[in-house]
Amino acid sequence: MLKTFLPAAAASLIAGAALADVPQVATDIPPVHGLAARVMQGVGEPHLVVPPGASPHGHAMRPSEARALANADAVFWIGEALTPWLEGHIENLSGKAHVVELLGASSTIGLEFRETTVFGDGGHDDHGDDHAEHDDHDDHDDHEGHGAEHAEHDGHDHNGDGEEHAEGHDDHGEEHAEGHDDHDGHDDHEDHAGHDHGGHAHDGIDPHAWLHPENAKAWMALIAQELAELDPENADAYMANAKAGQAEIDAAAAETAEKVAGLKGRDFVVFHDAYQYFEEAFGLDILGAISLGDATRPSPAQLAEIRDAAKDGDLACVFAEPQYNPGLVATVAEGTGAGTAVLDPLGADIATGPQFYPQLLLSLGNAVADCG
Numbered sequence: 264m265l266k267t268f269l270p271a272a273a274a275s276l277i278a279g280a281a282l283a284d285v286p287q288v289a290t291d292i293p294p295v296h297g298l299a300a301r302v303m304q305g306v307g308e309p310h311l312v313v314p315p316g317a318s319p320h321g322h323a324m325r326p327s328e329a330r331a332l333a334n335a336d337a338v339f340w341i342g343e344a345l346t347p348w349l350e351g352h353i354e355n356l357s358g359k360a361h362v363v364e365l366l367g368a369s370s371t372i373g374l375e376f377r378e379t380t381v382f383g384d385g386g387h388d389d390h391g392d393d394h395a396e397h398d399d400h401d402d403h404d405d406h407e408g409h410g411a412e413h414a415e416h417d418g419h420d421h422n423g424d425g426e427e428h429a430e431g432h433d434d435h436g437e438e439h440a441e442g443h444d445d446h447d448g449h450d451d452h453e454d455h456a457g458h459d460h461g462g463h464a465h466d467g468i469d470p471h472a473w474l475h476p477e478n479a480k481a482w483m484a485l486i487a488q489e490l491a492e493l494d495p496e497n498a499d500a501y502m503a504n505a506k507a508g509q510a511e512i513d514a515a516a517a518e519t520a521e522k523v524a525g526l527k528g529r530d531f532v533v534f535h536d537a538y539q540y541f542e543e544a545f546g547l548d549i550l551g552a553i554s555l556g557d558a559t560r561p562s563p564a565q566l567a568e569i570r571d572a573a574k575d576g577d578l579a580c581v582f583a584e585p586q587y588n589p590g591l592v593a594t595v596a597e598g599t600g601a602g603t604a605v606l607d608p609l610g611a612d613i614a615t616g617p618q619f620y621p622q623l624l625l626s627l628g629n630a631v632a633d634c635g
Contacts, residue, residue, distance in 0.1 A: 286493040289331045289357070291340035291349060293609055294473040295482070297619025299339055301508035302486045304617045306497045313347070315611045318586075319346045332356040335492055341487055342366035347471035361484070363489060366470055370481035373468040374539050380565045381551035381572045382536075471608055474627075475518040475540035477621050480509045512585070516622035519628030520545055526631065529579035532569060532595055535586050537608045541627060550576055554589050555610050566594065573599050580634035584605040597616065604634035 285307035290296040292313050299309040310331035318373050319341075333356040340365040343350045353362055365371060366405065389489045408444075431571045474479045487505035491498035523545050532571050542549045551569045555597040561569075573581070578601040583592040610623040 270393065275319065284494070286336040286490055287331075287334045287496065288490070288543060289335040289338045289360075291346055292473075293339065293611075293613070293615050294479070294617055294620055294623060295339055297617065297623070298479060298483050298508070299486050301617040302483055302490060302501050302504050304504050306500050306504075308496075309339075311615060312340075313346065315609070315613075315615065319609070321348060322346075324352065329356060332360075335360040337489055338362045339482075339489075341470050341473065344468060361489060361493065363485065365478075365482050365485070366468060366472055368481070368485055370485065371472055372475050372478050372540070372543075373472060374543065376467060376469045377539065377552075378537055378555070379551075380553075380561070380568050382549060430572075450460050469536070469539060471537045472540055473620075474538060474608060475544045476512050476545070476624060480539065483512075495573075508620075511618075511621050512624070515624040516544070519624050522628045522632040523547060526579055528577070530573070531579055531631070532577040532581045532599070532601075533606065534572055534582060534584045534592065538606065545628075547631070550578065553581075553595055561591070566591070570595050573601070579608050580604055580631070582630070582634070584608075585611060602634040604630050606630050 266419075285303075288299055288303065288307070288309035289312055290299050290309050293311065293315055296309055296311045303309060310328075312324065312328045312331060313319050314328075329352070332352055334361075335357050336354055338357050338360050340349060340353070340363075344366060353360075366373065371467050409508055442545065453460060473482075483505045490501045493499070498595075503567050506619040527546050528548065530548055533552050535554045536552040541547070550572055552571055553566065555565075571594055578596075578599045580602045581592050581596040581599075583589045583603065583605050589603075604620060606627060610619065610626060613619055613622045
């Protein structure tokens with residue numbers, strides 16, 4: 264018995280030591296967490312700072328989420344445009360981490376916010392110049408060249424030595440997390456109506472860029488390259504996982520495209536303008552949005568404008584979002600013959616983990632197809 268126990272114990276200790284050497288990763292929202300989880304699959308697991316159901320625009324972090332930032336060797340987030348409150352926390356808690364702002368990466372397809380209630384023709388005419396420089400991203404299997412593009416965002420020396428980022432993180436996490444104890448009673452699924460969205464300006468680049476599968480694939484490559492630099496021992500695993508994950512995204516995108524193919528040329532109205540990346544990727548026509556942003560209630564004039572446009576067009580569906588007033592959706596759809604359904608750009612009902620992103624694409628595609 265003793266002879267069999269000792270090797271097992273030794274193996275357990277070795278496995279534990281290997282796990283401890285894996286970079287600690289923090290991510291902002293579930294879609295980014297899903298991409299990182301797929302890249303790290305079989306090696307480690309990232310931490311999620313903004314849990315499912317919480318508003319990215321005004322989440323009050325729990326102590327465990329603060330510790331995840333404080334202990335992080337790498338932080339992957341969309342950027343200040345989506346989570347303005349998070350920028351200060353990252354600066355204060357993640358000083359030793361490699362911080363990658365995905366929206367600012369050179370490989371990211373970026374679309375400008377639309378500033379009118381009615382977009383007209385799906386809004387595609389104005390997009391060509393915004394992302395023409397990204398036309399070469401059809402094939403993301405080659406990860407070379409992505410590693411340097413994050414340097415401008417975090418100011419760190421990426422010398423591949425992950426050890427310097429691990430030193431002192433445990434104490435650092437406890438020290439900074441203490442200030443967040445007052446959030447212990449915070450619910451897992453917050454009431455969005457109670458959040459202050461004032462920091463989410465509706466201009467510049469639209470931060471909902473994760474809804475374009477080409478962005479997700481490019482970000483997966485970037486995450487893999489970053490982790491490979493921090494953890495060279497597992498570099499091959501990160502790269503292989505990224506390639507496999509990109510293939511899974513391609514498969515989900517192809518299935519989604521097939522589901523919505525018959526709806527091209529039909530009009531859709533969304534609750535707020537969060538879906539133009541999905542629209543662009545799959546050739547859909549979003550006529551307009553009930554509200555310009557998720558923080559503002561539409562004025563009577565805006566509501567009348569979108570209702571008139573909906574009645575004049577070939578409206579297939581009006582989409583609500585889980586946390587917003589469904590009465591406004593019914594008002595716009597009334598008299599048009601259009602259906603109504605729910606779209607959730609953050610996939611609050613989808614299990615977090617390595618398969619999150621393909622499931623998000625399929626969920627959105629199913630909602631569009633079933634309503635149209």
